Every structure is written in C-alpha cells, then in structure tokens.
Amino acid sequence: MTAVVTVVLGVLAVSGLLAVVALIRGPSAADRMVALDLLLLVLAGATAAGAVAADDGTLLVVLVVVTLIAFVGTVAVARIIELRGEAE
Amino acid sequence: MIADAVGGAAMVAGALLMLASALGVLRFPGPVARLHAATKAATLGLALLALGAGVALGTAAVVLTALAVAFQTLTAPIAGHLLARAALTAVPPGRRNLARDDFDPPPADSGGSRTPRSLPAVATVLLLAAAWIGLWGDPSFANAAAGIATGLAVVVLVRPPAAAARLGLRPAGLLRFAGAFAAALVRGTLAVAREAIDPDDSAIRQAVVRVDLPGSSRAALVLTADAVTLTPGSLTVDVDLERPALYVHVLHFVEADAVRRDVERLHAVAVGAVPNLETTP
Numbered sequence: 001m002t003a004v005v006t007v008v009l010g011v012l013a014v015s016g017l018l019a020v021v022a023l024i025r026g027p028s029a030a031d032r033m034v035a036l037d038l039l040l041l042v043l044a045g046a047t048a049a050g051a052v053a054a055d056d057g058t059l060l061v062v063l064v065v066v067t068l069i070a071f072v073g074t075v076a077v078a079r080i081i082e083l084r085g086e087a088e
Numbered sequence: 089m090i091a092d093a094v095g096g097a098a099m100v101a102g103a104l105l106m107l108a109s110a111l112g113v114l115r116f117p118g119p120v121a122r123l124h125a126a127t128k129a130a131t132l133g134l135a136l137l138a139l140g141a142g143v144a145l146g147t148a149a150v151v152l153t154a155l156a157v158a159f160q161t162l163t164a165p166i167a168g169h170l171l172a173r174a175a176l177t178a179v180p181p182g183r184r185n186l187a188r189d190d191f192d193p194p195p196a197d198s199g200g201s202r203t204p205r206s207l208p209a210v211a212t213v214l215l216l217a218a219a220w221i222g223l224w225g226d227p228s229f230a231n232a233a234a235g236i237a238t239g240l241a242v243v244v245l246v247r248p249p250a251a252a253a254r255l256g257l258r259p260a261g262l263l264r265f266a267g268a269f270a271a272a273l274v275r276g277t278l279a280v281a282r283e284a285i286d287p288d289d290s291a292i293r294q295a296v297v298r299v300d301l302p303g304s305s306r307a308a309l310v311l312t313a314d315a316v317t318l319t320p321g322s323l324t325v326d327v328d329l330e331r332p333a334l335y336v337h338v339l340h341f342v343e344a345d346a347v348r349r350d351v352e353r354l355h356a357v358a359v360g361a362v363p364n365l366e367t368t369p
C-alpha cells in the first residue's frame with residue numbers, strides 16, 4: 001500500500017503544481033478561481049492518500065470540511081466577479 | 089487485502105483524473121472551458137480518491153468519505169454555474185469568443201422572493217441525525233441519541249428551509265435520474281480527460297445556446313441544469329425561471345438543434361423523477 005500511496009501522492013503533486021501554474025497565469029479572476037478550486041480538491045485528495053499512509057481514518061473529516069469550504073469560497077468569488085466585473 | 093487492492097486502484101485512477109483535470113485547466117482557452125475540466129474530472133477524481141481511501145481504512149471511513157463525496161457531487165455543478173455565469177457576464181457580448189452566443193441573462197436575483205417550502209420537521213431531524221452519525225463514523229446508540237438531540241435543536245432554533253417535501257418525489261424515477269446522473273458524470277469525465285490530454289485544440293468551438301423547456305417545473309429545471317453540467321462537453325451557465333429555459337455552454341458546437349435535443353432528453357428523465365411539482369407560471 002505504501003508504494004501505491006507514493007505513486008498517488010506523486011501524481012497529485014504534479015497536478016497541484018499545474019494548478020499553481022494556472023493560478024499564476026490567470027489571466028482573469030474567474031480563471032484563477034477555477035485553478036484555486038482545483039488546487040483545493042487536489043489537496044483534499046492528498047489528504048485522503050495521507051490518511052491511508054498514516055492508517056488514520058480521523059483525518060478524513062478534513063475532506064468533508066474542505067469540500068464545504070471549496071463550495072462557499074467559489075460562490076463568494078463568483079458573486080464578487082459578477083457584481084464588480086473583471087477588475088484586473 | 090482485497091480492500092487494499094480495490095482502494096489502491098481507485099486512488100490511482102482518481103489521482104490520474106486529477107492530473108487530466110489540471111492539464112485541462114492549464115490548457116483550455118478561457119475560464120468557462122476550464123470549468124468543463126474542473127467540474128467533471130476533478131469531482132470524479134476526488135470521489136475515487138476519497139472512496140478508495142475509505143475502502144482501505146474500513147467501514148467508518150467509508151461512511152465519512154461518502155458524505156464528503158455526496159456533498160462535492162451536489163455542490164460542484166452549482167459552483168460551476170455561478171462561476172461560469174460570472175465569467176460570461178464580466179465580458180461584453182461581442183468579445184466572448186463564442187461561435188454562437190444566446191447569453192443575454194436577466195439580472196441576478198430576479199425571481200428570488202418566494203419562500204421555499206419546509207421539509208417536514210421529522211424528516212429534517214432524521215436527516216441531520218444521519219449526517220451526525222456519519223460524521224462520528226459510529227452508529228452507536230449514544231451517537232444516534234446525540235444526533236437526534238442536535239437535529240431537534242437545529243429545527244427549533246434555525247427552522248431550516250428546504251424544498252423536497254409533499255411535492256410527490258418519485259423514488260423509482262429519482263433512482264433512474266441518479267443512475268443517469270452517475271453515468272453522465274463518468275462519460276463527461278472521460279471525454280474531458282481525453283480532451284485535456286489531446287494536443288490538438290482545433291476541435292474546441294465554444295458556444296452558449298438557449299434551450300427553452302416550456303412548462304417545466306422549477307425542480308425539473310434544476311435537476312436538468314445539474315445533469316447537463318455533468319454531461320460531456322456541456323455546462324449550464326444560467327437558468328431562466330420566468331420563461332423556463334437553460335443557457336448551456338458547449339465545448340464542441342456543431343448546431344443548436346443538437347444541443348436542444350440532448351438537453352430535452354435529460355429533461356425528460358428529470359421530469360420522471362419529480363412529476364408532480366408545481367409548474368412555473
């Protein structure tokens with residue numbers, strides 16, 4: 001299982017890196033929010049893999065919290081973009 | 089041992105989907121096309137990663153991850169709609185780079201004055217108690233009692249609004265819709281993943297098409313909007329509640345009639361799930 005977790009974490013690390021590149025490149029606020037959302041999901045996935053590595057199911061509570069926060073954050077930013085326009 | 093193998097395989101598949109999603113977000117042109125990659129592939133990717141970890145760690149962990157996955161699957165399309173609409177409204181109509189552009193939405197929050205009908209208090213309490221037990225990951229008597237107590241406290245103190253009760257939900261139709269929903273998610277994910285890896289981007293031709301669904305109820309409209317978002321190459325941008333219609337963003341636009349046919353097919357399944365709901369005036 002350790003080998004599998006290592007592979008999973010490696011792939012997720014590359015995905016996270018790509019998400020960070022997309023986050024920096026933008027160019028619009030909406031582009032960045034999509035990238036940030038993805039980064040959060042990648043981190044949630046890494047937490048799941050970490051829970052398996054540590055053999056500790058209590059870490060999985062983080063998943064519930066992260067999915068909740070990701071949603072609230074995206075909605076808030078979407079509202080801001082819509083009300084204020086793309087102020088870049 | 090078998091649980092380890094299944095869980096491990098699911099997690100590897102989930103991680104690869106995340107990678108495909110990240111490639112799509114990096115390479116697709118424009119925020120709405122990027123949302124196609126982020127809402128479908130990343131949602132299924134996280135579901136596989138979380139459930140894989142849950143299976144490897146035991147029953148309590150499965151309950152907990154299932155809760156997270158259910159929440160993510162329900163909220164991802166909603167967050168996608170909002171962000172897609174915001175991204176489109178921020179750009180003036182002529183400069184959206186679309187092959188066809190029907191998007192001319194009414195201002196936000198136009199029809200929001202109605203108060204939603206409440207779920208019967210008992211159902212709300214049970215639902216909250218179930219979530220409570222799921223979060224503890226242990227269906228013991230003490231947890232059930234504490235969950236029900238918490239549920240009662242929430243209902244008495246907050247009176248949460250929710251629209252689902254007394255509206256003639258049809259379990260069989262709902263199950264069929266859930267099946268179509270899951271199938272759409274898997275197909276949508278694979279299509280987007282292929283697209284993200286494929287170096288040839290010339291096939292991408294974005295458009296927003298208005299699809300009228302006359303006489304549709306609000307519930308059927310919402311279900312259809314979510315299903316459309318999880319279907320390959322299409323994403324709901326906005327909903328018109330006054331004259332029931334969806335604004336659908338497509339990645340590979342060929343003709344508007346093809347888009348309308350696909351949406352109407354999904355709508356028919358959605359109506360099967362919630363047939364008796366009020367229709368919009």
